[in-house]
Amino acid sequence: MSARKKVLLKVIILGDSGVGKTSLMNQYVNKRFSNQYKATIGADFLTRELVVDDRVVTMQLWDTAGQERFQSLGVAFYRGADCCVLVYDVNSSKSFEALDGWRDEFLVQASPHDPENFPFVVLGNKIDMEESKRMVSQKRAMTWCQAKGNIPYFETSAKEAINVEQAFQTIAKNALAQEAETELYADYPDPIRIDSDNAQNYGCSC
Amino acid sequence: MQNHPPPLANLPVLVLNLSALAAVPMPVTNDVLLATVLRRLEPWAGDEGDAGYTLIVLAAEEDALGKGKRRALPGVSWWIWNWRRIPRKYRKNLKRLYIVHPGTAAKTLLPITLPLLSPKSYPKLHIVPSLLALARAGIPLRGVDVPLSTLTEEARVLREHPQLAIPRAGMASFGLMNTLNQQGGVLGGLGWGVSAISSAIGTANSYLPFKLPAATLPPSPETEAKRSLDQSAAEPAKYWSGDVDAIIAENKGDLPRALHELRALILGMCSDTEGIFRKTATSHLLAPLQGLLDLPLRAQPKIDWAGVAITDPHLPPILLMRLLKGLSSALLPEDLYPLIRSTYTPDEIRTNLIPSLSPARVLVLTHLTHIGHHLLAHEDRTRMGATNLAIVIAPSLINGQDPRVDAALCLEPGKSLPPSLMPPDWAESGGTQTLVGLLQLWISEWPAVAEFTVSKNGWCDCAWADAGGQLSGSDPSTPIGMGRRVSGAKSGLYHELLGSQVMSSLAPATEAEYEAGVGAGLGYILNEDNKDLLG
Numbered sequence: 001m002s003a004r005k006k007v008l009l010k011v012i013i014l015g016d017s018g019v020g021k022t023s024l025m026n027q028y029v030n031k032r033f034s035n036q037y038k039a040t041i042g043a044d045f046l047t048r049e050l051v052v053d054d055r056v057v058t059m060q061l062w063d064t065a066g067q068e069r070f071q072s073l074g075v076a077f078y079r080g081a082d083c084c085v086l087v088y089d090v091n092s093s094k095s096f097e098a099l100d101g102w103r104d105e106f107l108v109q110a111s112p113h114d115p116e117n118f119p120f121v122v123l124g125n126k127i128d129m130e131e132s133k134r135m136v137s138q139k140r141a142m143t144w145c146q147a148k149g150n151i152p153y154f155e156t157s158a159k160e161a162i163n164v165e166q167a168f169q170t171i172a173k174n175a176l177a178q179e180a181e182t183e184l185y186a187d188y189p190d191p192i193r194i195d196s197d198n199a200q201n202y203g204c205s206c
Numbered sequence: 207m208q209n210h211p212p213p214l215a216n217l218p219v220l221v222l223n224l225s226a227l228a229a230v231p232m233p234v235t236n237d238v239l240l241a242t243v244l245r246r247l248e249p250w251a252g253d254e255g256d257a258g259y260t261l262i263v264l265a266a267e268e269d270a271l272g273k274g275k276r277r278a279l280p281g282v283s284w285w286i287w288n289w290r291r292i293p294r295k296y297r298k299n300l301k302r303l304y305i306v307h308p309g310t311a312a313k314t315l316l317p318i319t320l321p322l323l324s325p326k327s328y329p330k331l332h333i334v335p336s337l338l339a340l341a342r343a344g345i346p347l348r349g350v351d352v353p354l355s356t357l358t359e360e361a362r363v364l365r366e367h368p369q370l371a372i373p374r375a376g377m378a379s380f381g382l383m384n385t386l387n388q389q390g391g392v393l394g395g396l397g398w399g400v401s402a403i404s405s406a407i408g409t410a411n412s413y414l415p416f417k418l419p420a421a422t423l424p425p426s427p428e429t430e431a432k433r434s435l436d437q438s439a440a441e442p443a444k445y446w447s448g449d450v451d452a453i454i455a456e457n458k459g460d461l462p463r464a465l466h467e468l469r470a471l472i473l474g475m476c477s478d479t480e481g482i483f484r485k486t487a488t489s490h491l492l493a494p495l496q497g498l499l500d501l502p503l504r505a506q507p508k509i510d511w512a513g514v515a516i517t518d519p520h521l522p523p524i525l526l527m528r529l530l531k532g533l534s535s536a537l538l539p540e541d542l543y544p545l546i547r548s549t550y551t552p553d554e555i556r557t558n559l560i561p562s563l564s565p566a567r568v569l570v571l572t573h574l575t576h577i578g579h580h581l582l583a584h585e586d587r588t589r590m591g592a593t594n595l596a597i598v599i600a601p602s603l604i605n606g607q608d609p610r611v612d613a614a615l616c617l618e619p620g621k622s623l624p625p626s627l628m629p630p631d632w633a634e635s636g637g638t639q640t641l642v643g644l645l646q647l648w649i650s651e652w653p654a655v656a657e658f659t660v661s662k663n664g665w666c667d668c669a670w671a672d673a674g675g676q677l678s679g680s681d682p683s684t685p686i687g688m689g690r691r692v693s694g695a696k697s698g699l700y701h702e703l704l705g706s707q708v709m710s711s712l713a714p715a716t717e718a719e720y721e722a723g724v725g726a727g728l729g730y731i732l733n734e735d736n737k738d739l740l741g
Contacts, residue, residue: 018485037589039484039597041617041642045624076610076627094488
């Protein structure tokens with residue numbers, strides 16, 4: 001039964017160079033913040049076990065290099081992802097404006113079954129920096145998240161471990177929900193969906 | 207609206223930069239300012255009956271740095287109003303007036319006021335939404351000082367109207383290009399872009415009735431592909447998407463000016479920046495800068511680089527990598543991968559790798575690693591050591607068929623990707639070196655690779671070290687770059703003869719400074735890059 005099956009969640013972390021993807025992951029998995037300044041190469045992953053809704057799940061966090069160049073690896077990277085975490089630096093509006101691109105990139109490359117409802121989580125990192133340096137307001141970020149289908153939004157600091165646990169708990173939760181849905185598809189590997197465009201639109205489509 | 211006639215060749219082109227005028231201190235009245243401008247204009251305006259001149263007004267006044275510190279200029283309509291009081295020869299001989307980045311005042315008032323002033327003046331006026339549109343209208347920007355205010359405004363316009371950034375948009379008149387060229391070089395030998403005139407002028411045309419056309423979506427990949435197919439026979443639409451060997455050849459075996467300028471900027475003004483080469487630029491100037499540098503060499507303006515670096519020190523390195531990444535073929539071709547994987551020492555770089563590359567590629571790669579090497583002296587502030595630099599630079603230098611191979615090549619030696627991402631048989635297929643390892647070696651051992659002497663403190667002992675040290679040195683308030691900027695900002699008005707550019711300069715701060723400034727300003731510009739033209 002699927003409930004007893006060991007659950008592995010694949011989570012992809014995306015965002016511009018230097019926004020703190022590796023640091024967030026390290027803070028969450030190793031409870032450590034390193035002042036070492038290190039660019040990430042290609043991709044790497046760390047895992048952590050946690051309990052979500054009384055289930056023990058293993059979260060596999062895929063760290064990626066922020067450089068555009070590696071997007072060509074996207075398909076291989078993103079395949080089978082259960083959640084995508086978009087990270088930006090609240091002190092750089094460019095890194096925030098890049099989120100659109102990263103999101104589109106992910107949707108194109110990973111081509112999830114139901115792109116409209118694929119779980120994303122947005123993290124505005126480096127809130128420990130002084131307020132005067134802040135370039136992206138909470139309101140602006142939340143407006144964007146709302147417009148993209150109510151993406152959950154957290155303001156974090158990998159350095160001071162602010163909101164990191166909470167954020168990844170939500171990430172795991174949403175990934176698990178997605179995983180359940182993926183399994184649904186997996187049971188019927190090649191579903192014939194006659195009206196695939198409208199099938200998911202239960203509500204009013206205004 | 208009538209069609210805009212093509213630009214006139216062989217007329218002096220004068221540039222009036224309103225932001226420089228706006229920087230003139232308040233005690234100088236607008237009337238004095240106008241008188242000064244006219245006096246500067248005089249040698250080129252000629253007497254009645256002379257050939258005439260073209261005037262470009264860069265109307266963007268504000269930039270991020272000078273906010274609030276500037277005088278409020280009377281607005282373009284004031285200039286137009288004063289047009290009537292200007293001696294006849296200035297008006298008569300003005301053959302074209304281009305206003306780039308008009309403010310609201312210019313947009314709404316000009317089309318109404320100008321016919322009232324002189325019905326004959328009206329066809330002379332061209333309001334151009336962006337600098338790139340001006341360039342595509344056939345005005346070579348070479349020698350034109352582009353101030354930060356104009357770049358900032360250009361960035362804003364390109365953001366709102368991305369179609370303006372696309373070169374040769376809607377070029378339906380490709381055949382026209384040859385016809386016009388045969389008819390005696392309407393553009394004074396600037397073969398490029400004649401076909402673009404119609405499209406750019408089309409843009410300007412639709413701009414005249416008070417607003418720009420609605421922003422269109424960027425072209426779909428299909429139309430892009432189709433366009434590139436159409437253009438494949440012609441020279442590339444963008445300078446930096448060309449072939450690196452051709453680019454170096456066009457520069458007579460030297461690097462294009464932009465690469466020298468970016469080097470000076472990176473080592474001189476960006477070397478205190480944490481995460482240089484790694485972090486995303488924060489300002490929006492990237493798009494206009496790339497657009498301007500993608501113009502044909504002859505048409506590229508002079509950019510206020512110092513202003514750019516002050517606005518955003520991450521931008522110059524990011525721009526540099528953008529340019530190199532955009533080249534039509536990657537700097538390190540795929541057939542060299544086995545060699546890269548077995549190059550472990552500086553000697554091997556010099557004796558094996560370098561001879562396998564074309565001289566142009568060697569030139570560019572040597573330049574890049576040389577910049578990296580001198581940045582190492584600032585590692586305590588940039589936090590970018592040789593490994594970090596290699597990691598962020600490596601992906602832009604290769605573009606092989608299999609992204610997994612490229613990714614594996616961009617690993618640190620000894621590291622590996624998650625198994626599903628590793629290319630099959632990677633370990634067996636070659637040496638243990640990677641491109642990152644190679645670059646790290648090349649950057650840190652640059653003098654050994656280039657057989658250059660090393661200074662006492664271990665860095666390459668070349669002129670760059672001095673310049674870099676001096677520029678980023680003890681007194682941050684007045685680096686040389688700042689001096690450049692100040693003088694650049696003052697050069698509000700100067701002159702360029704198509705074909706043989708001669709410039710004089712300076713919208714002066716005061717009358718006295720004006721007199722003193724002419725010589726200095728002239729000298730400065732001549733030293734920069736036009737001495738070859740003047741002989």
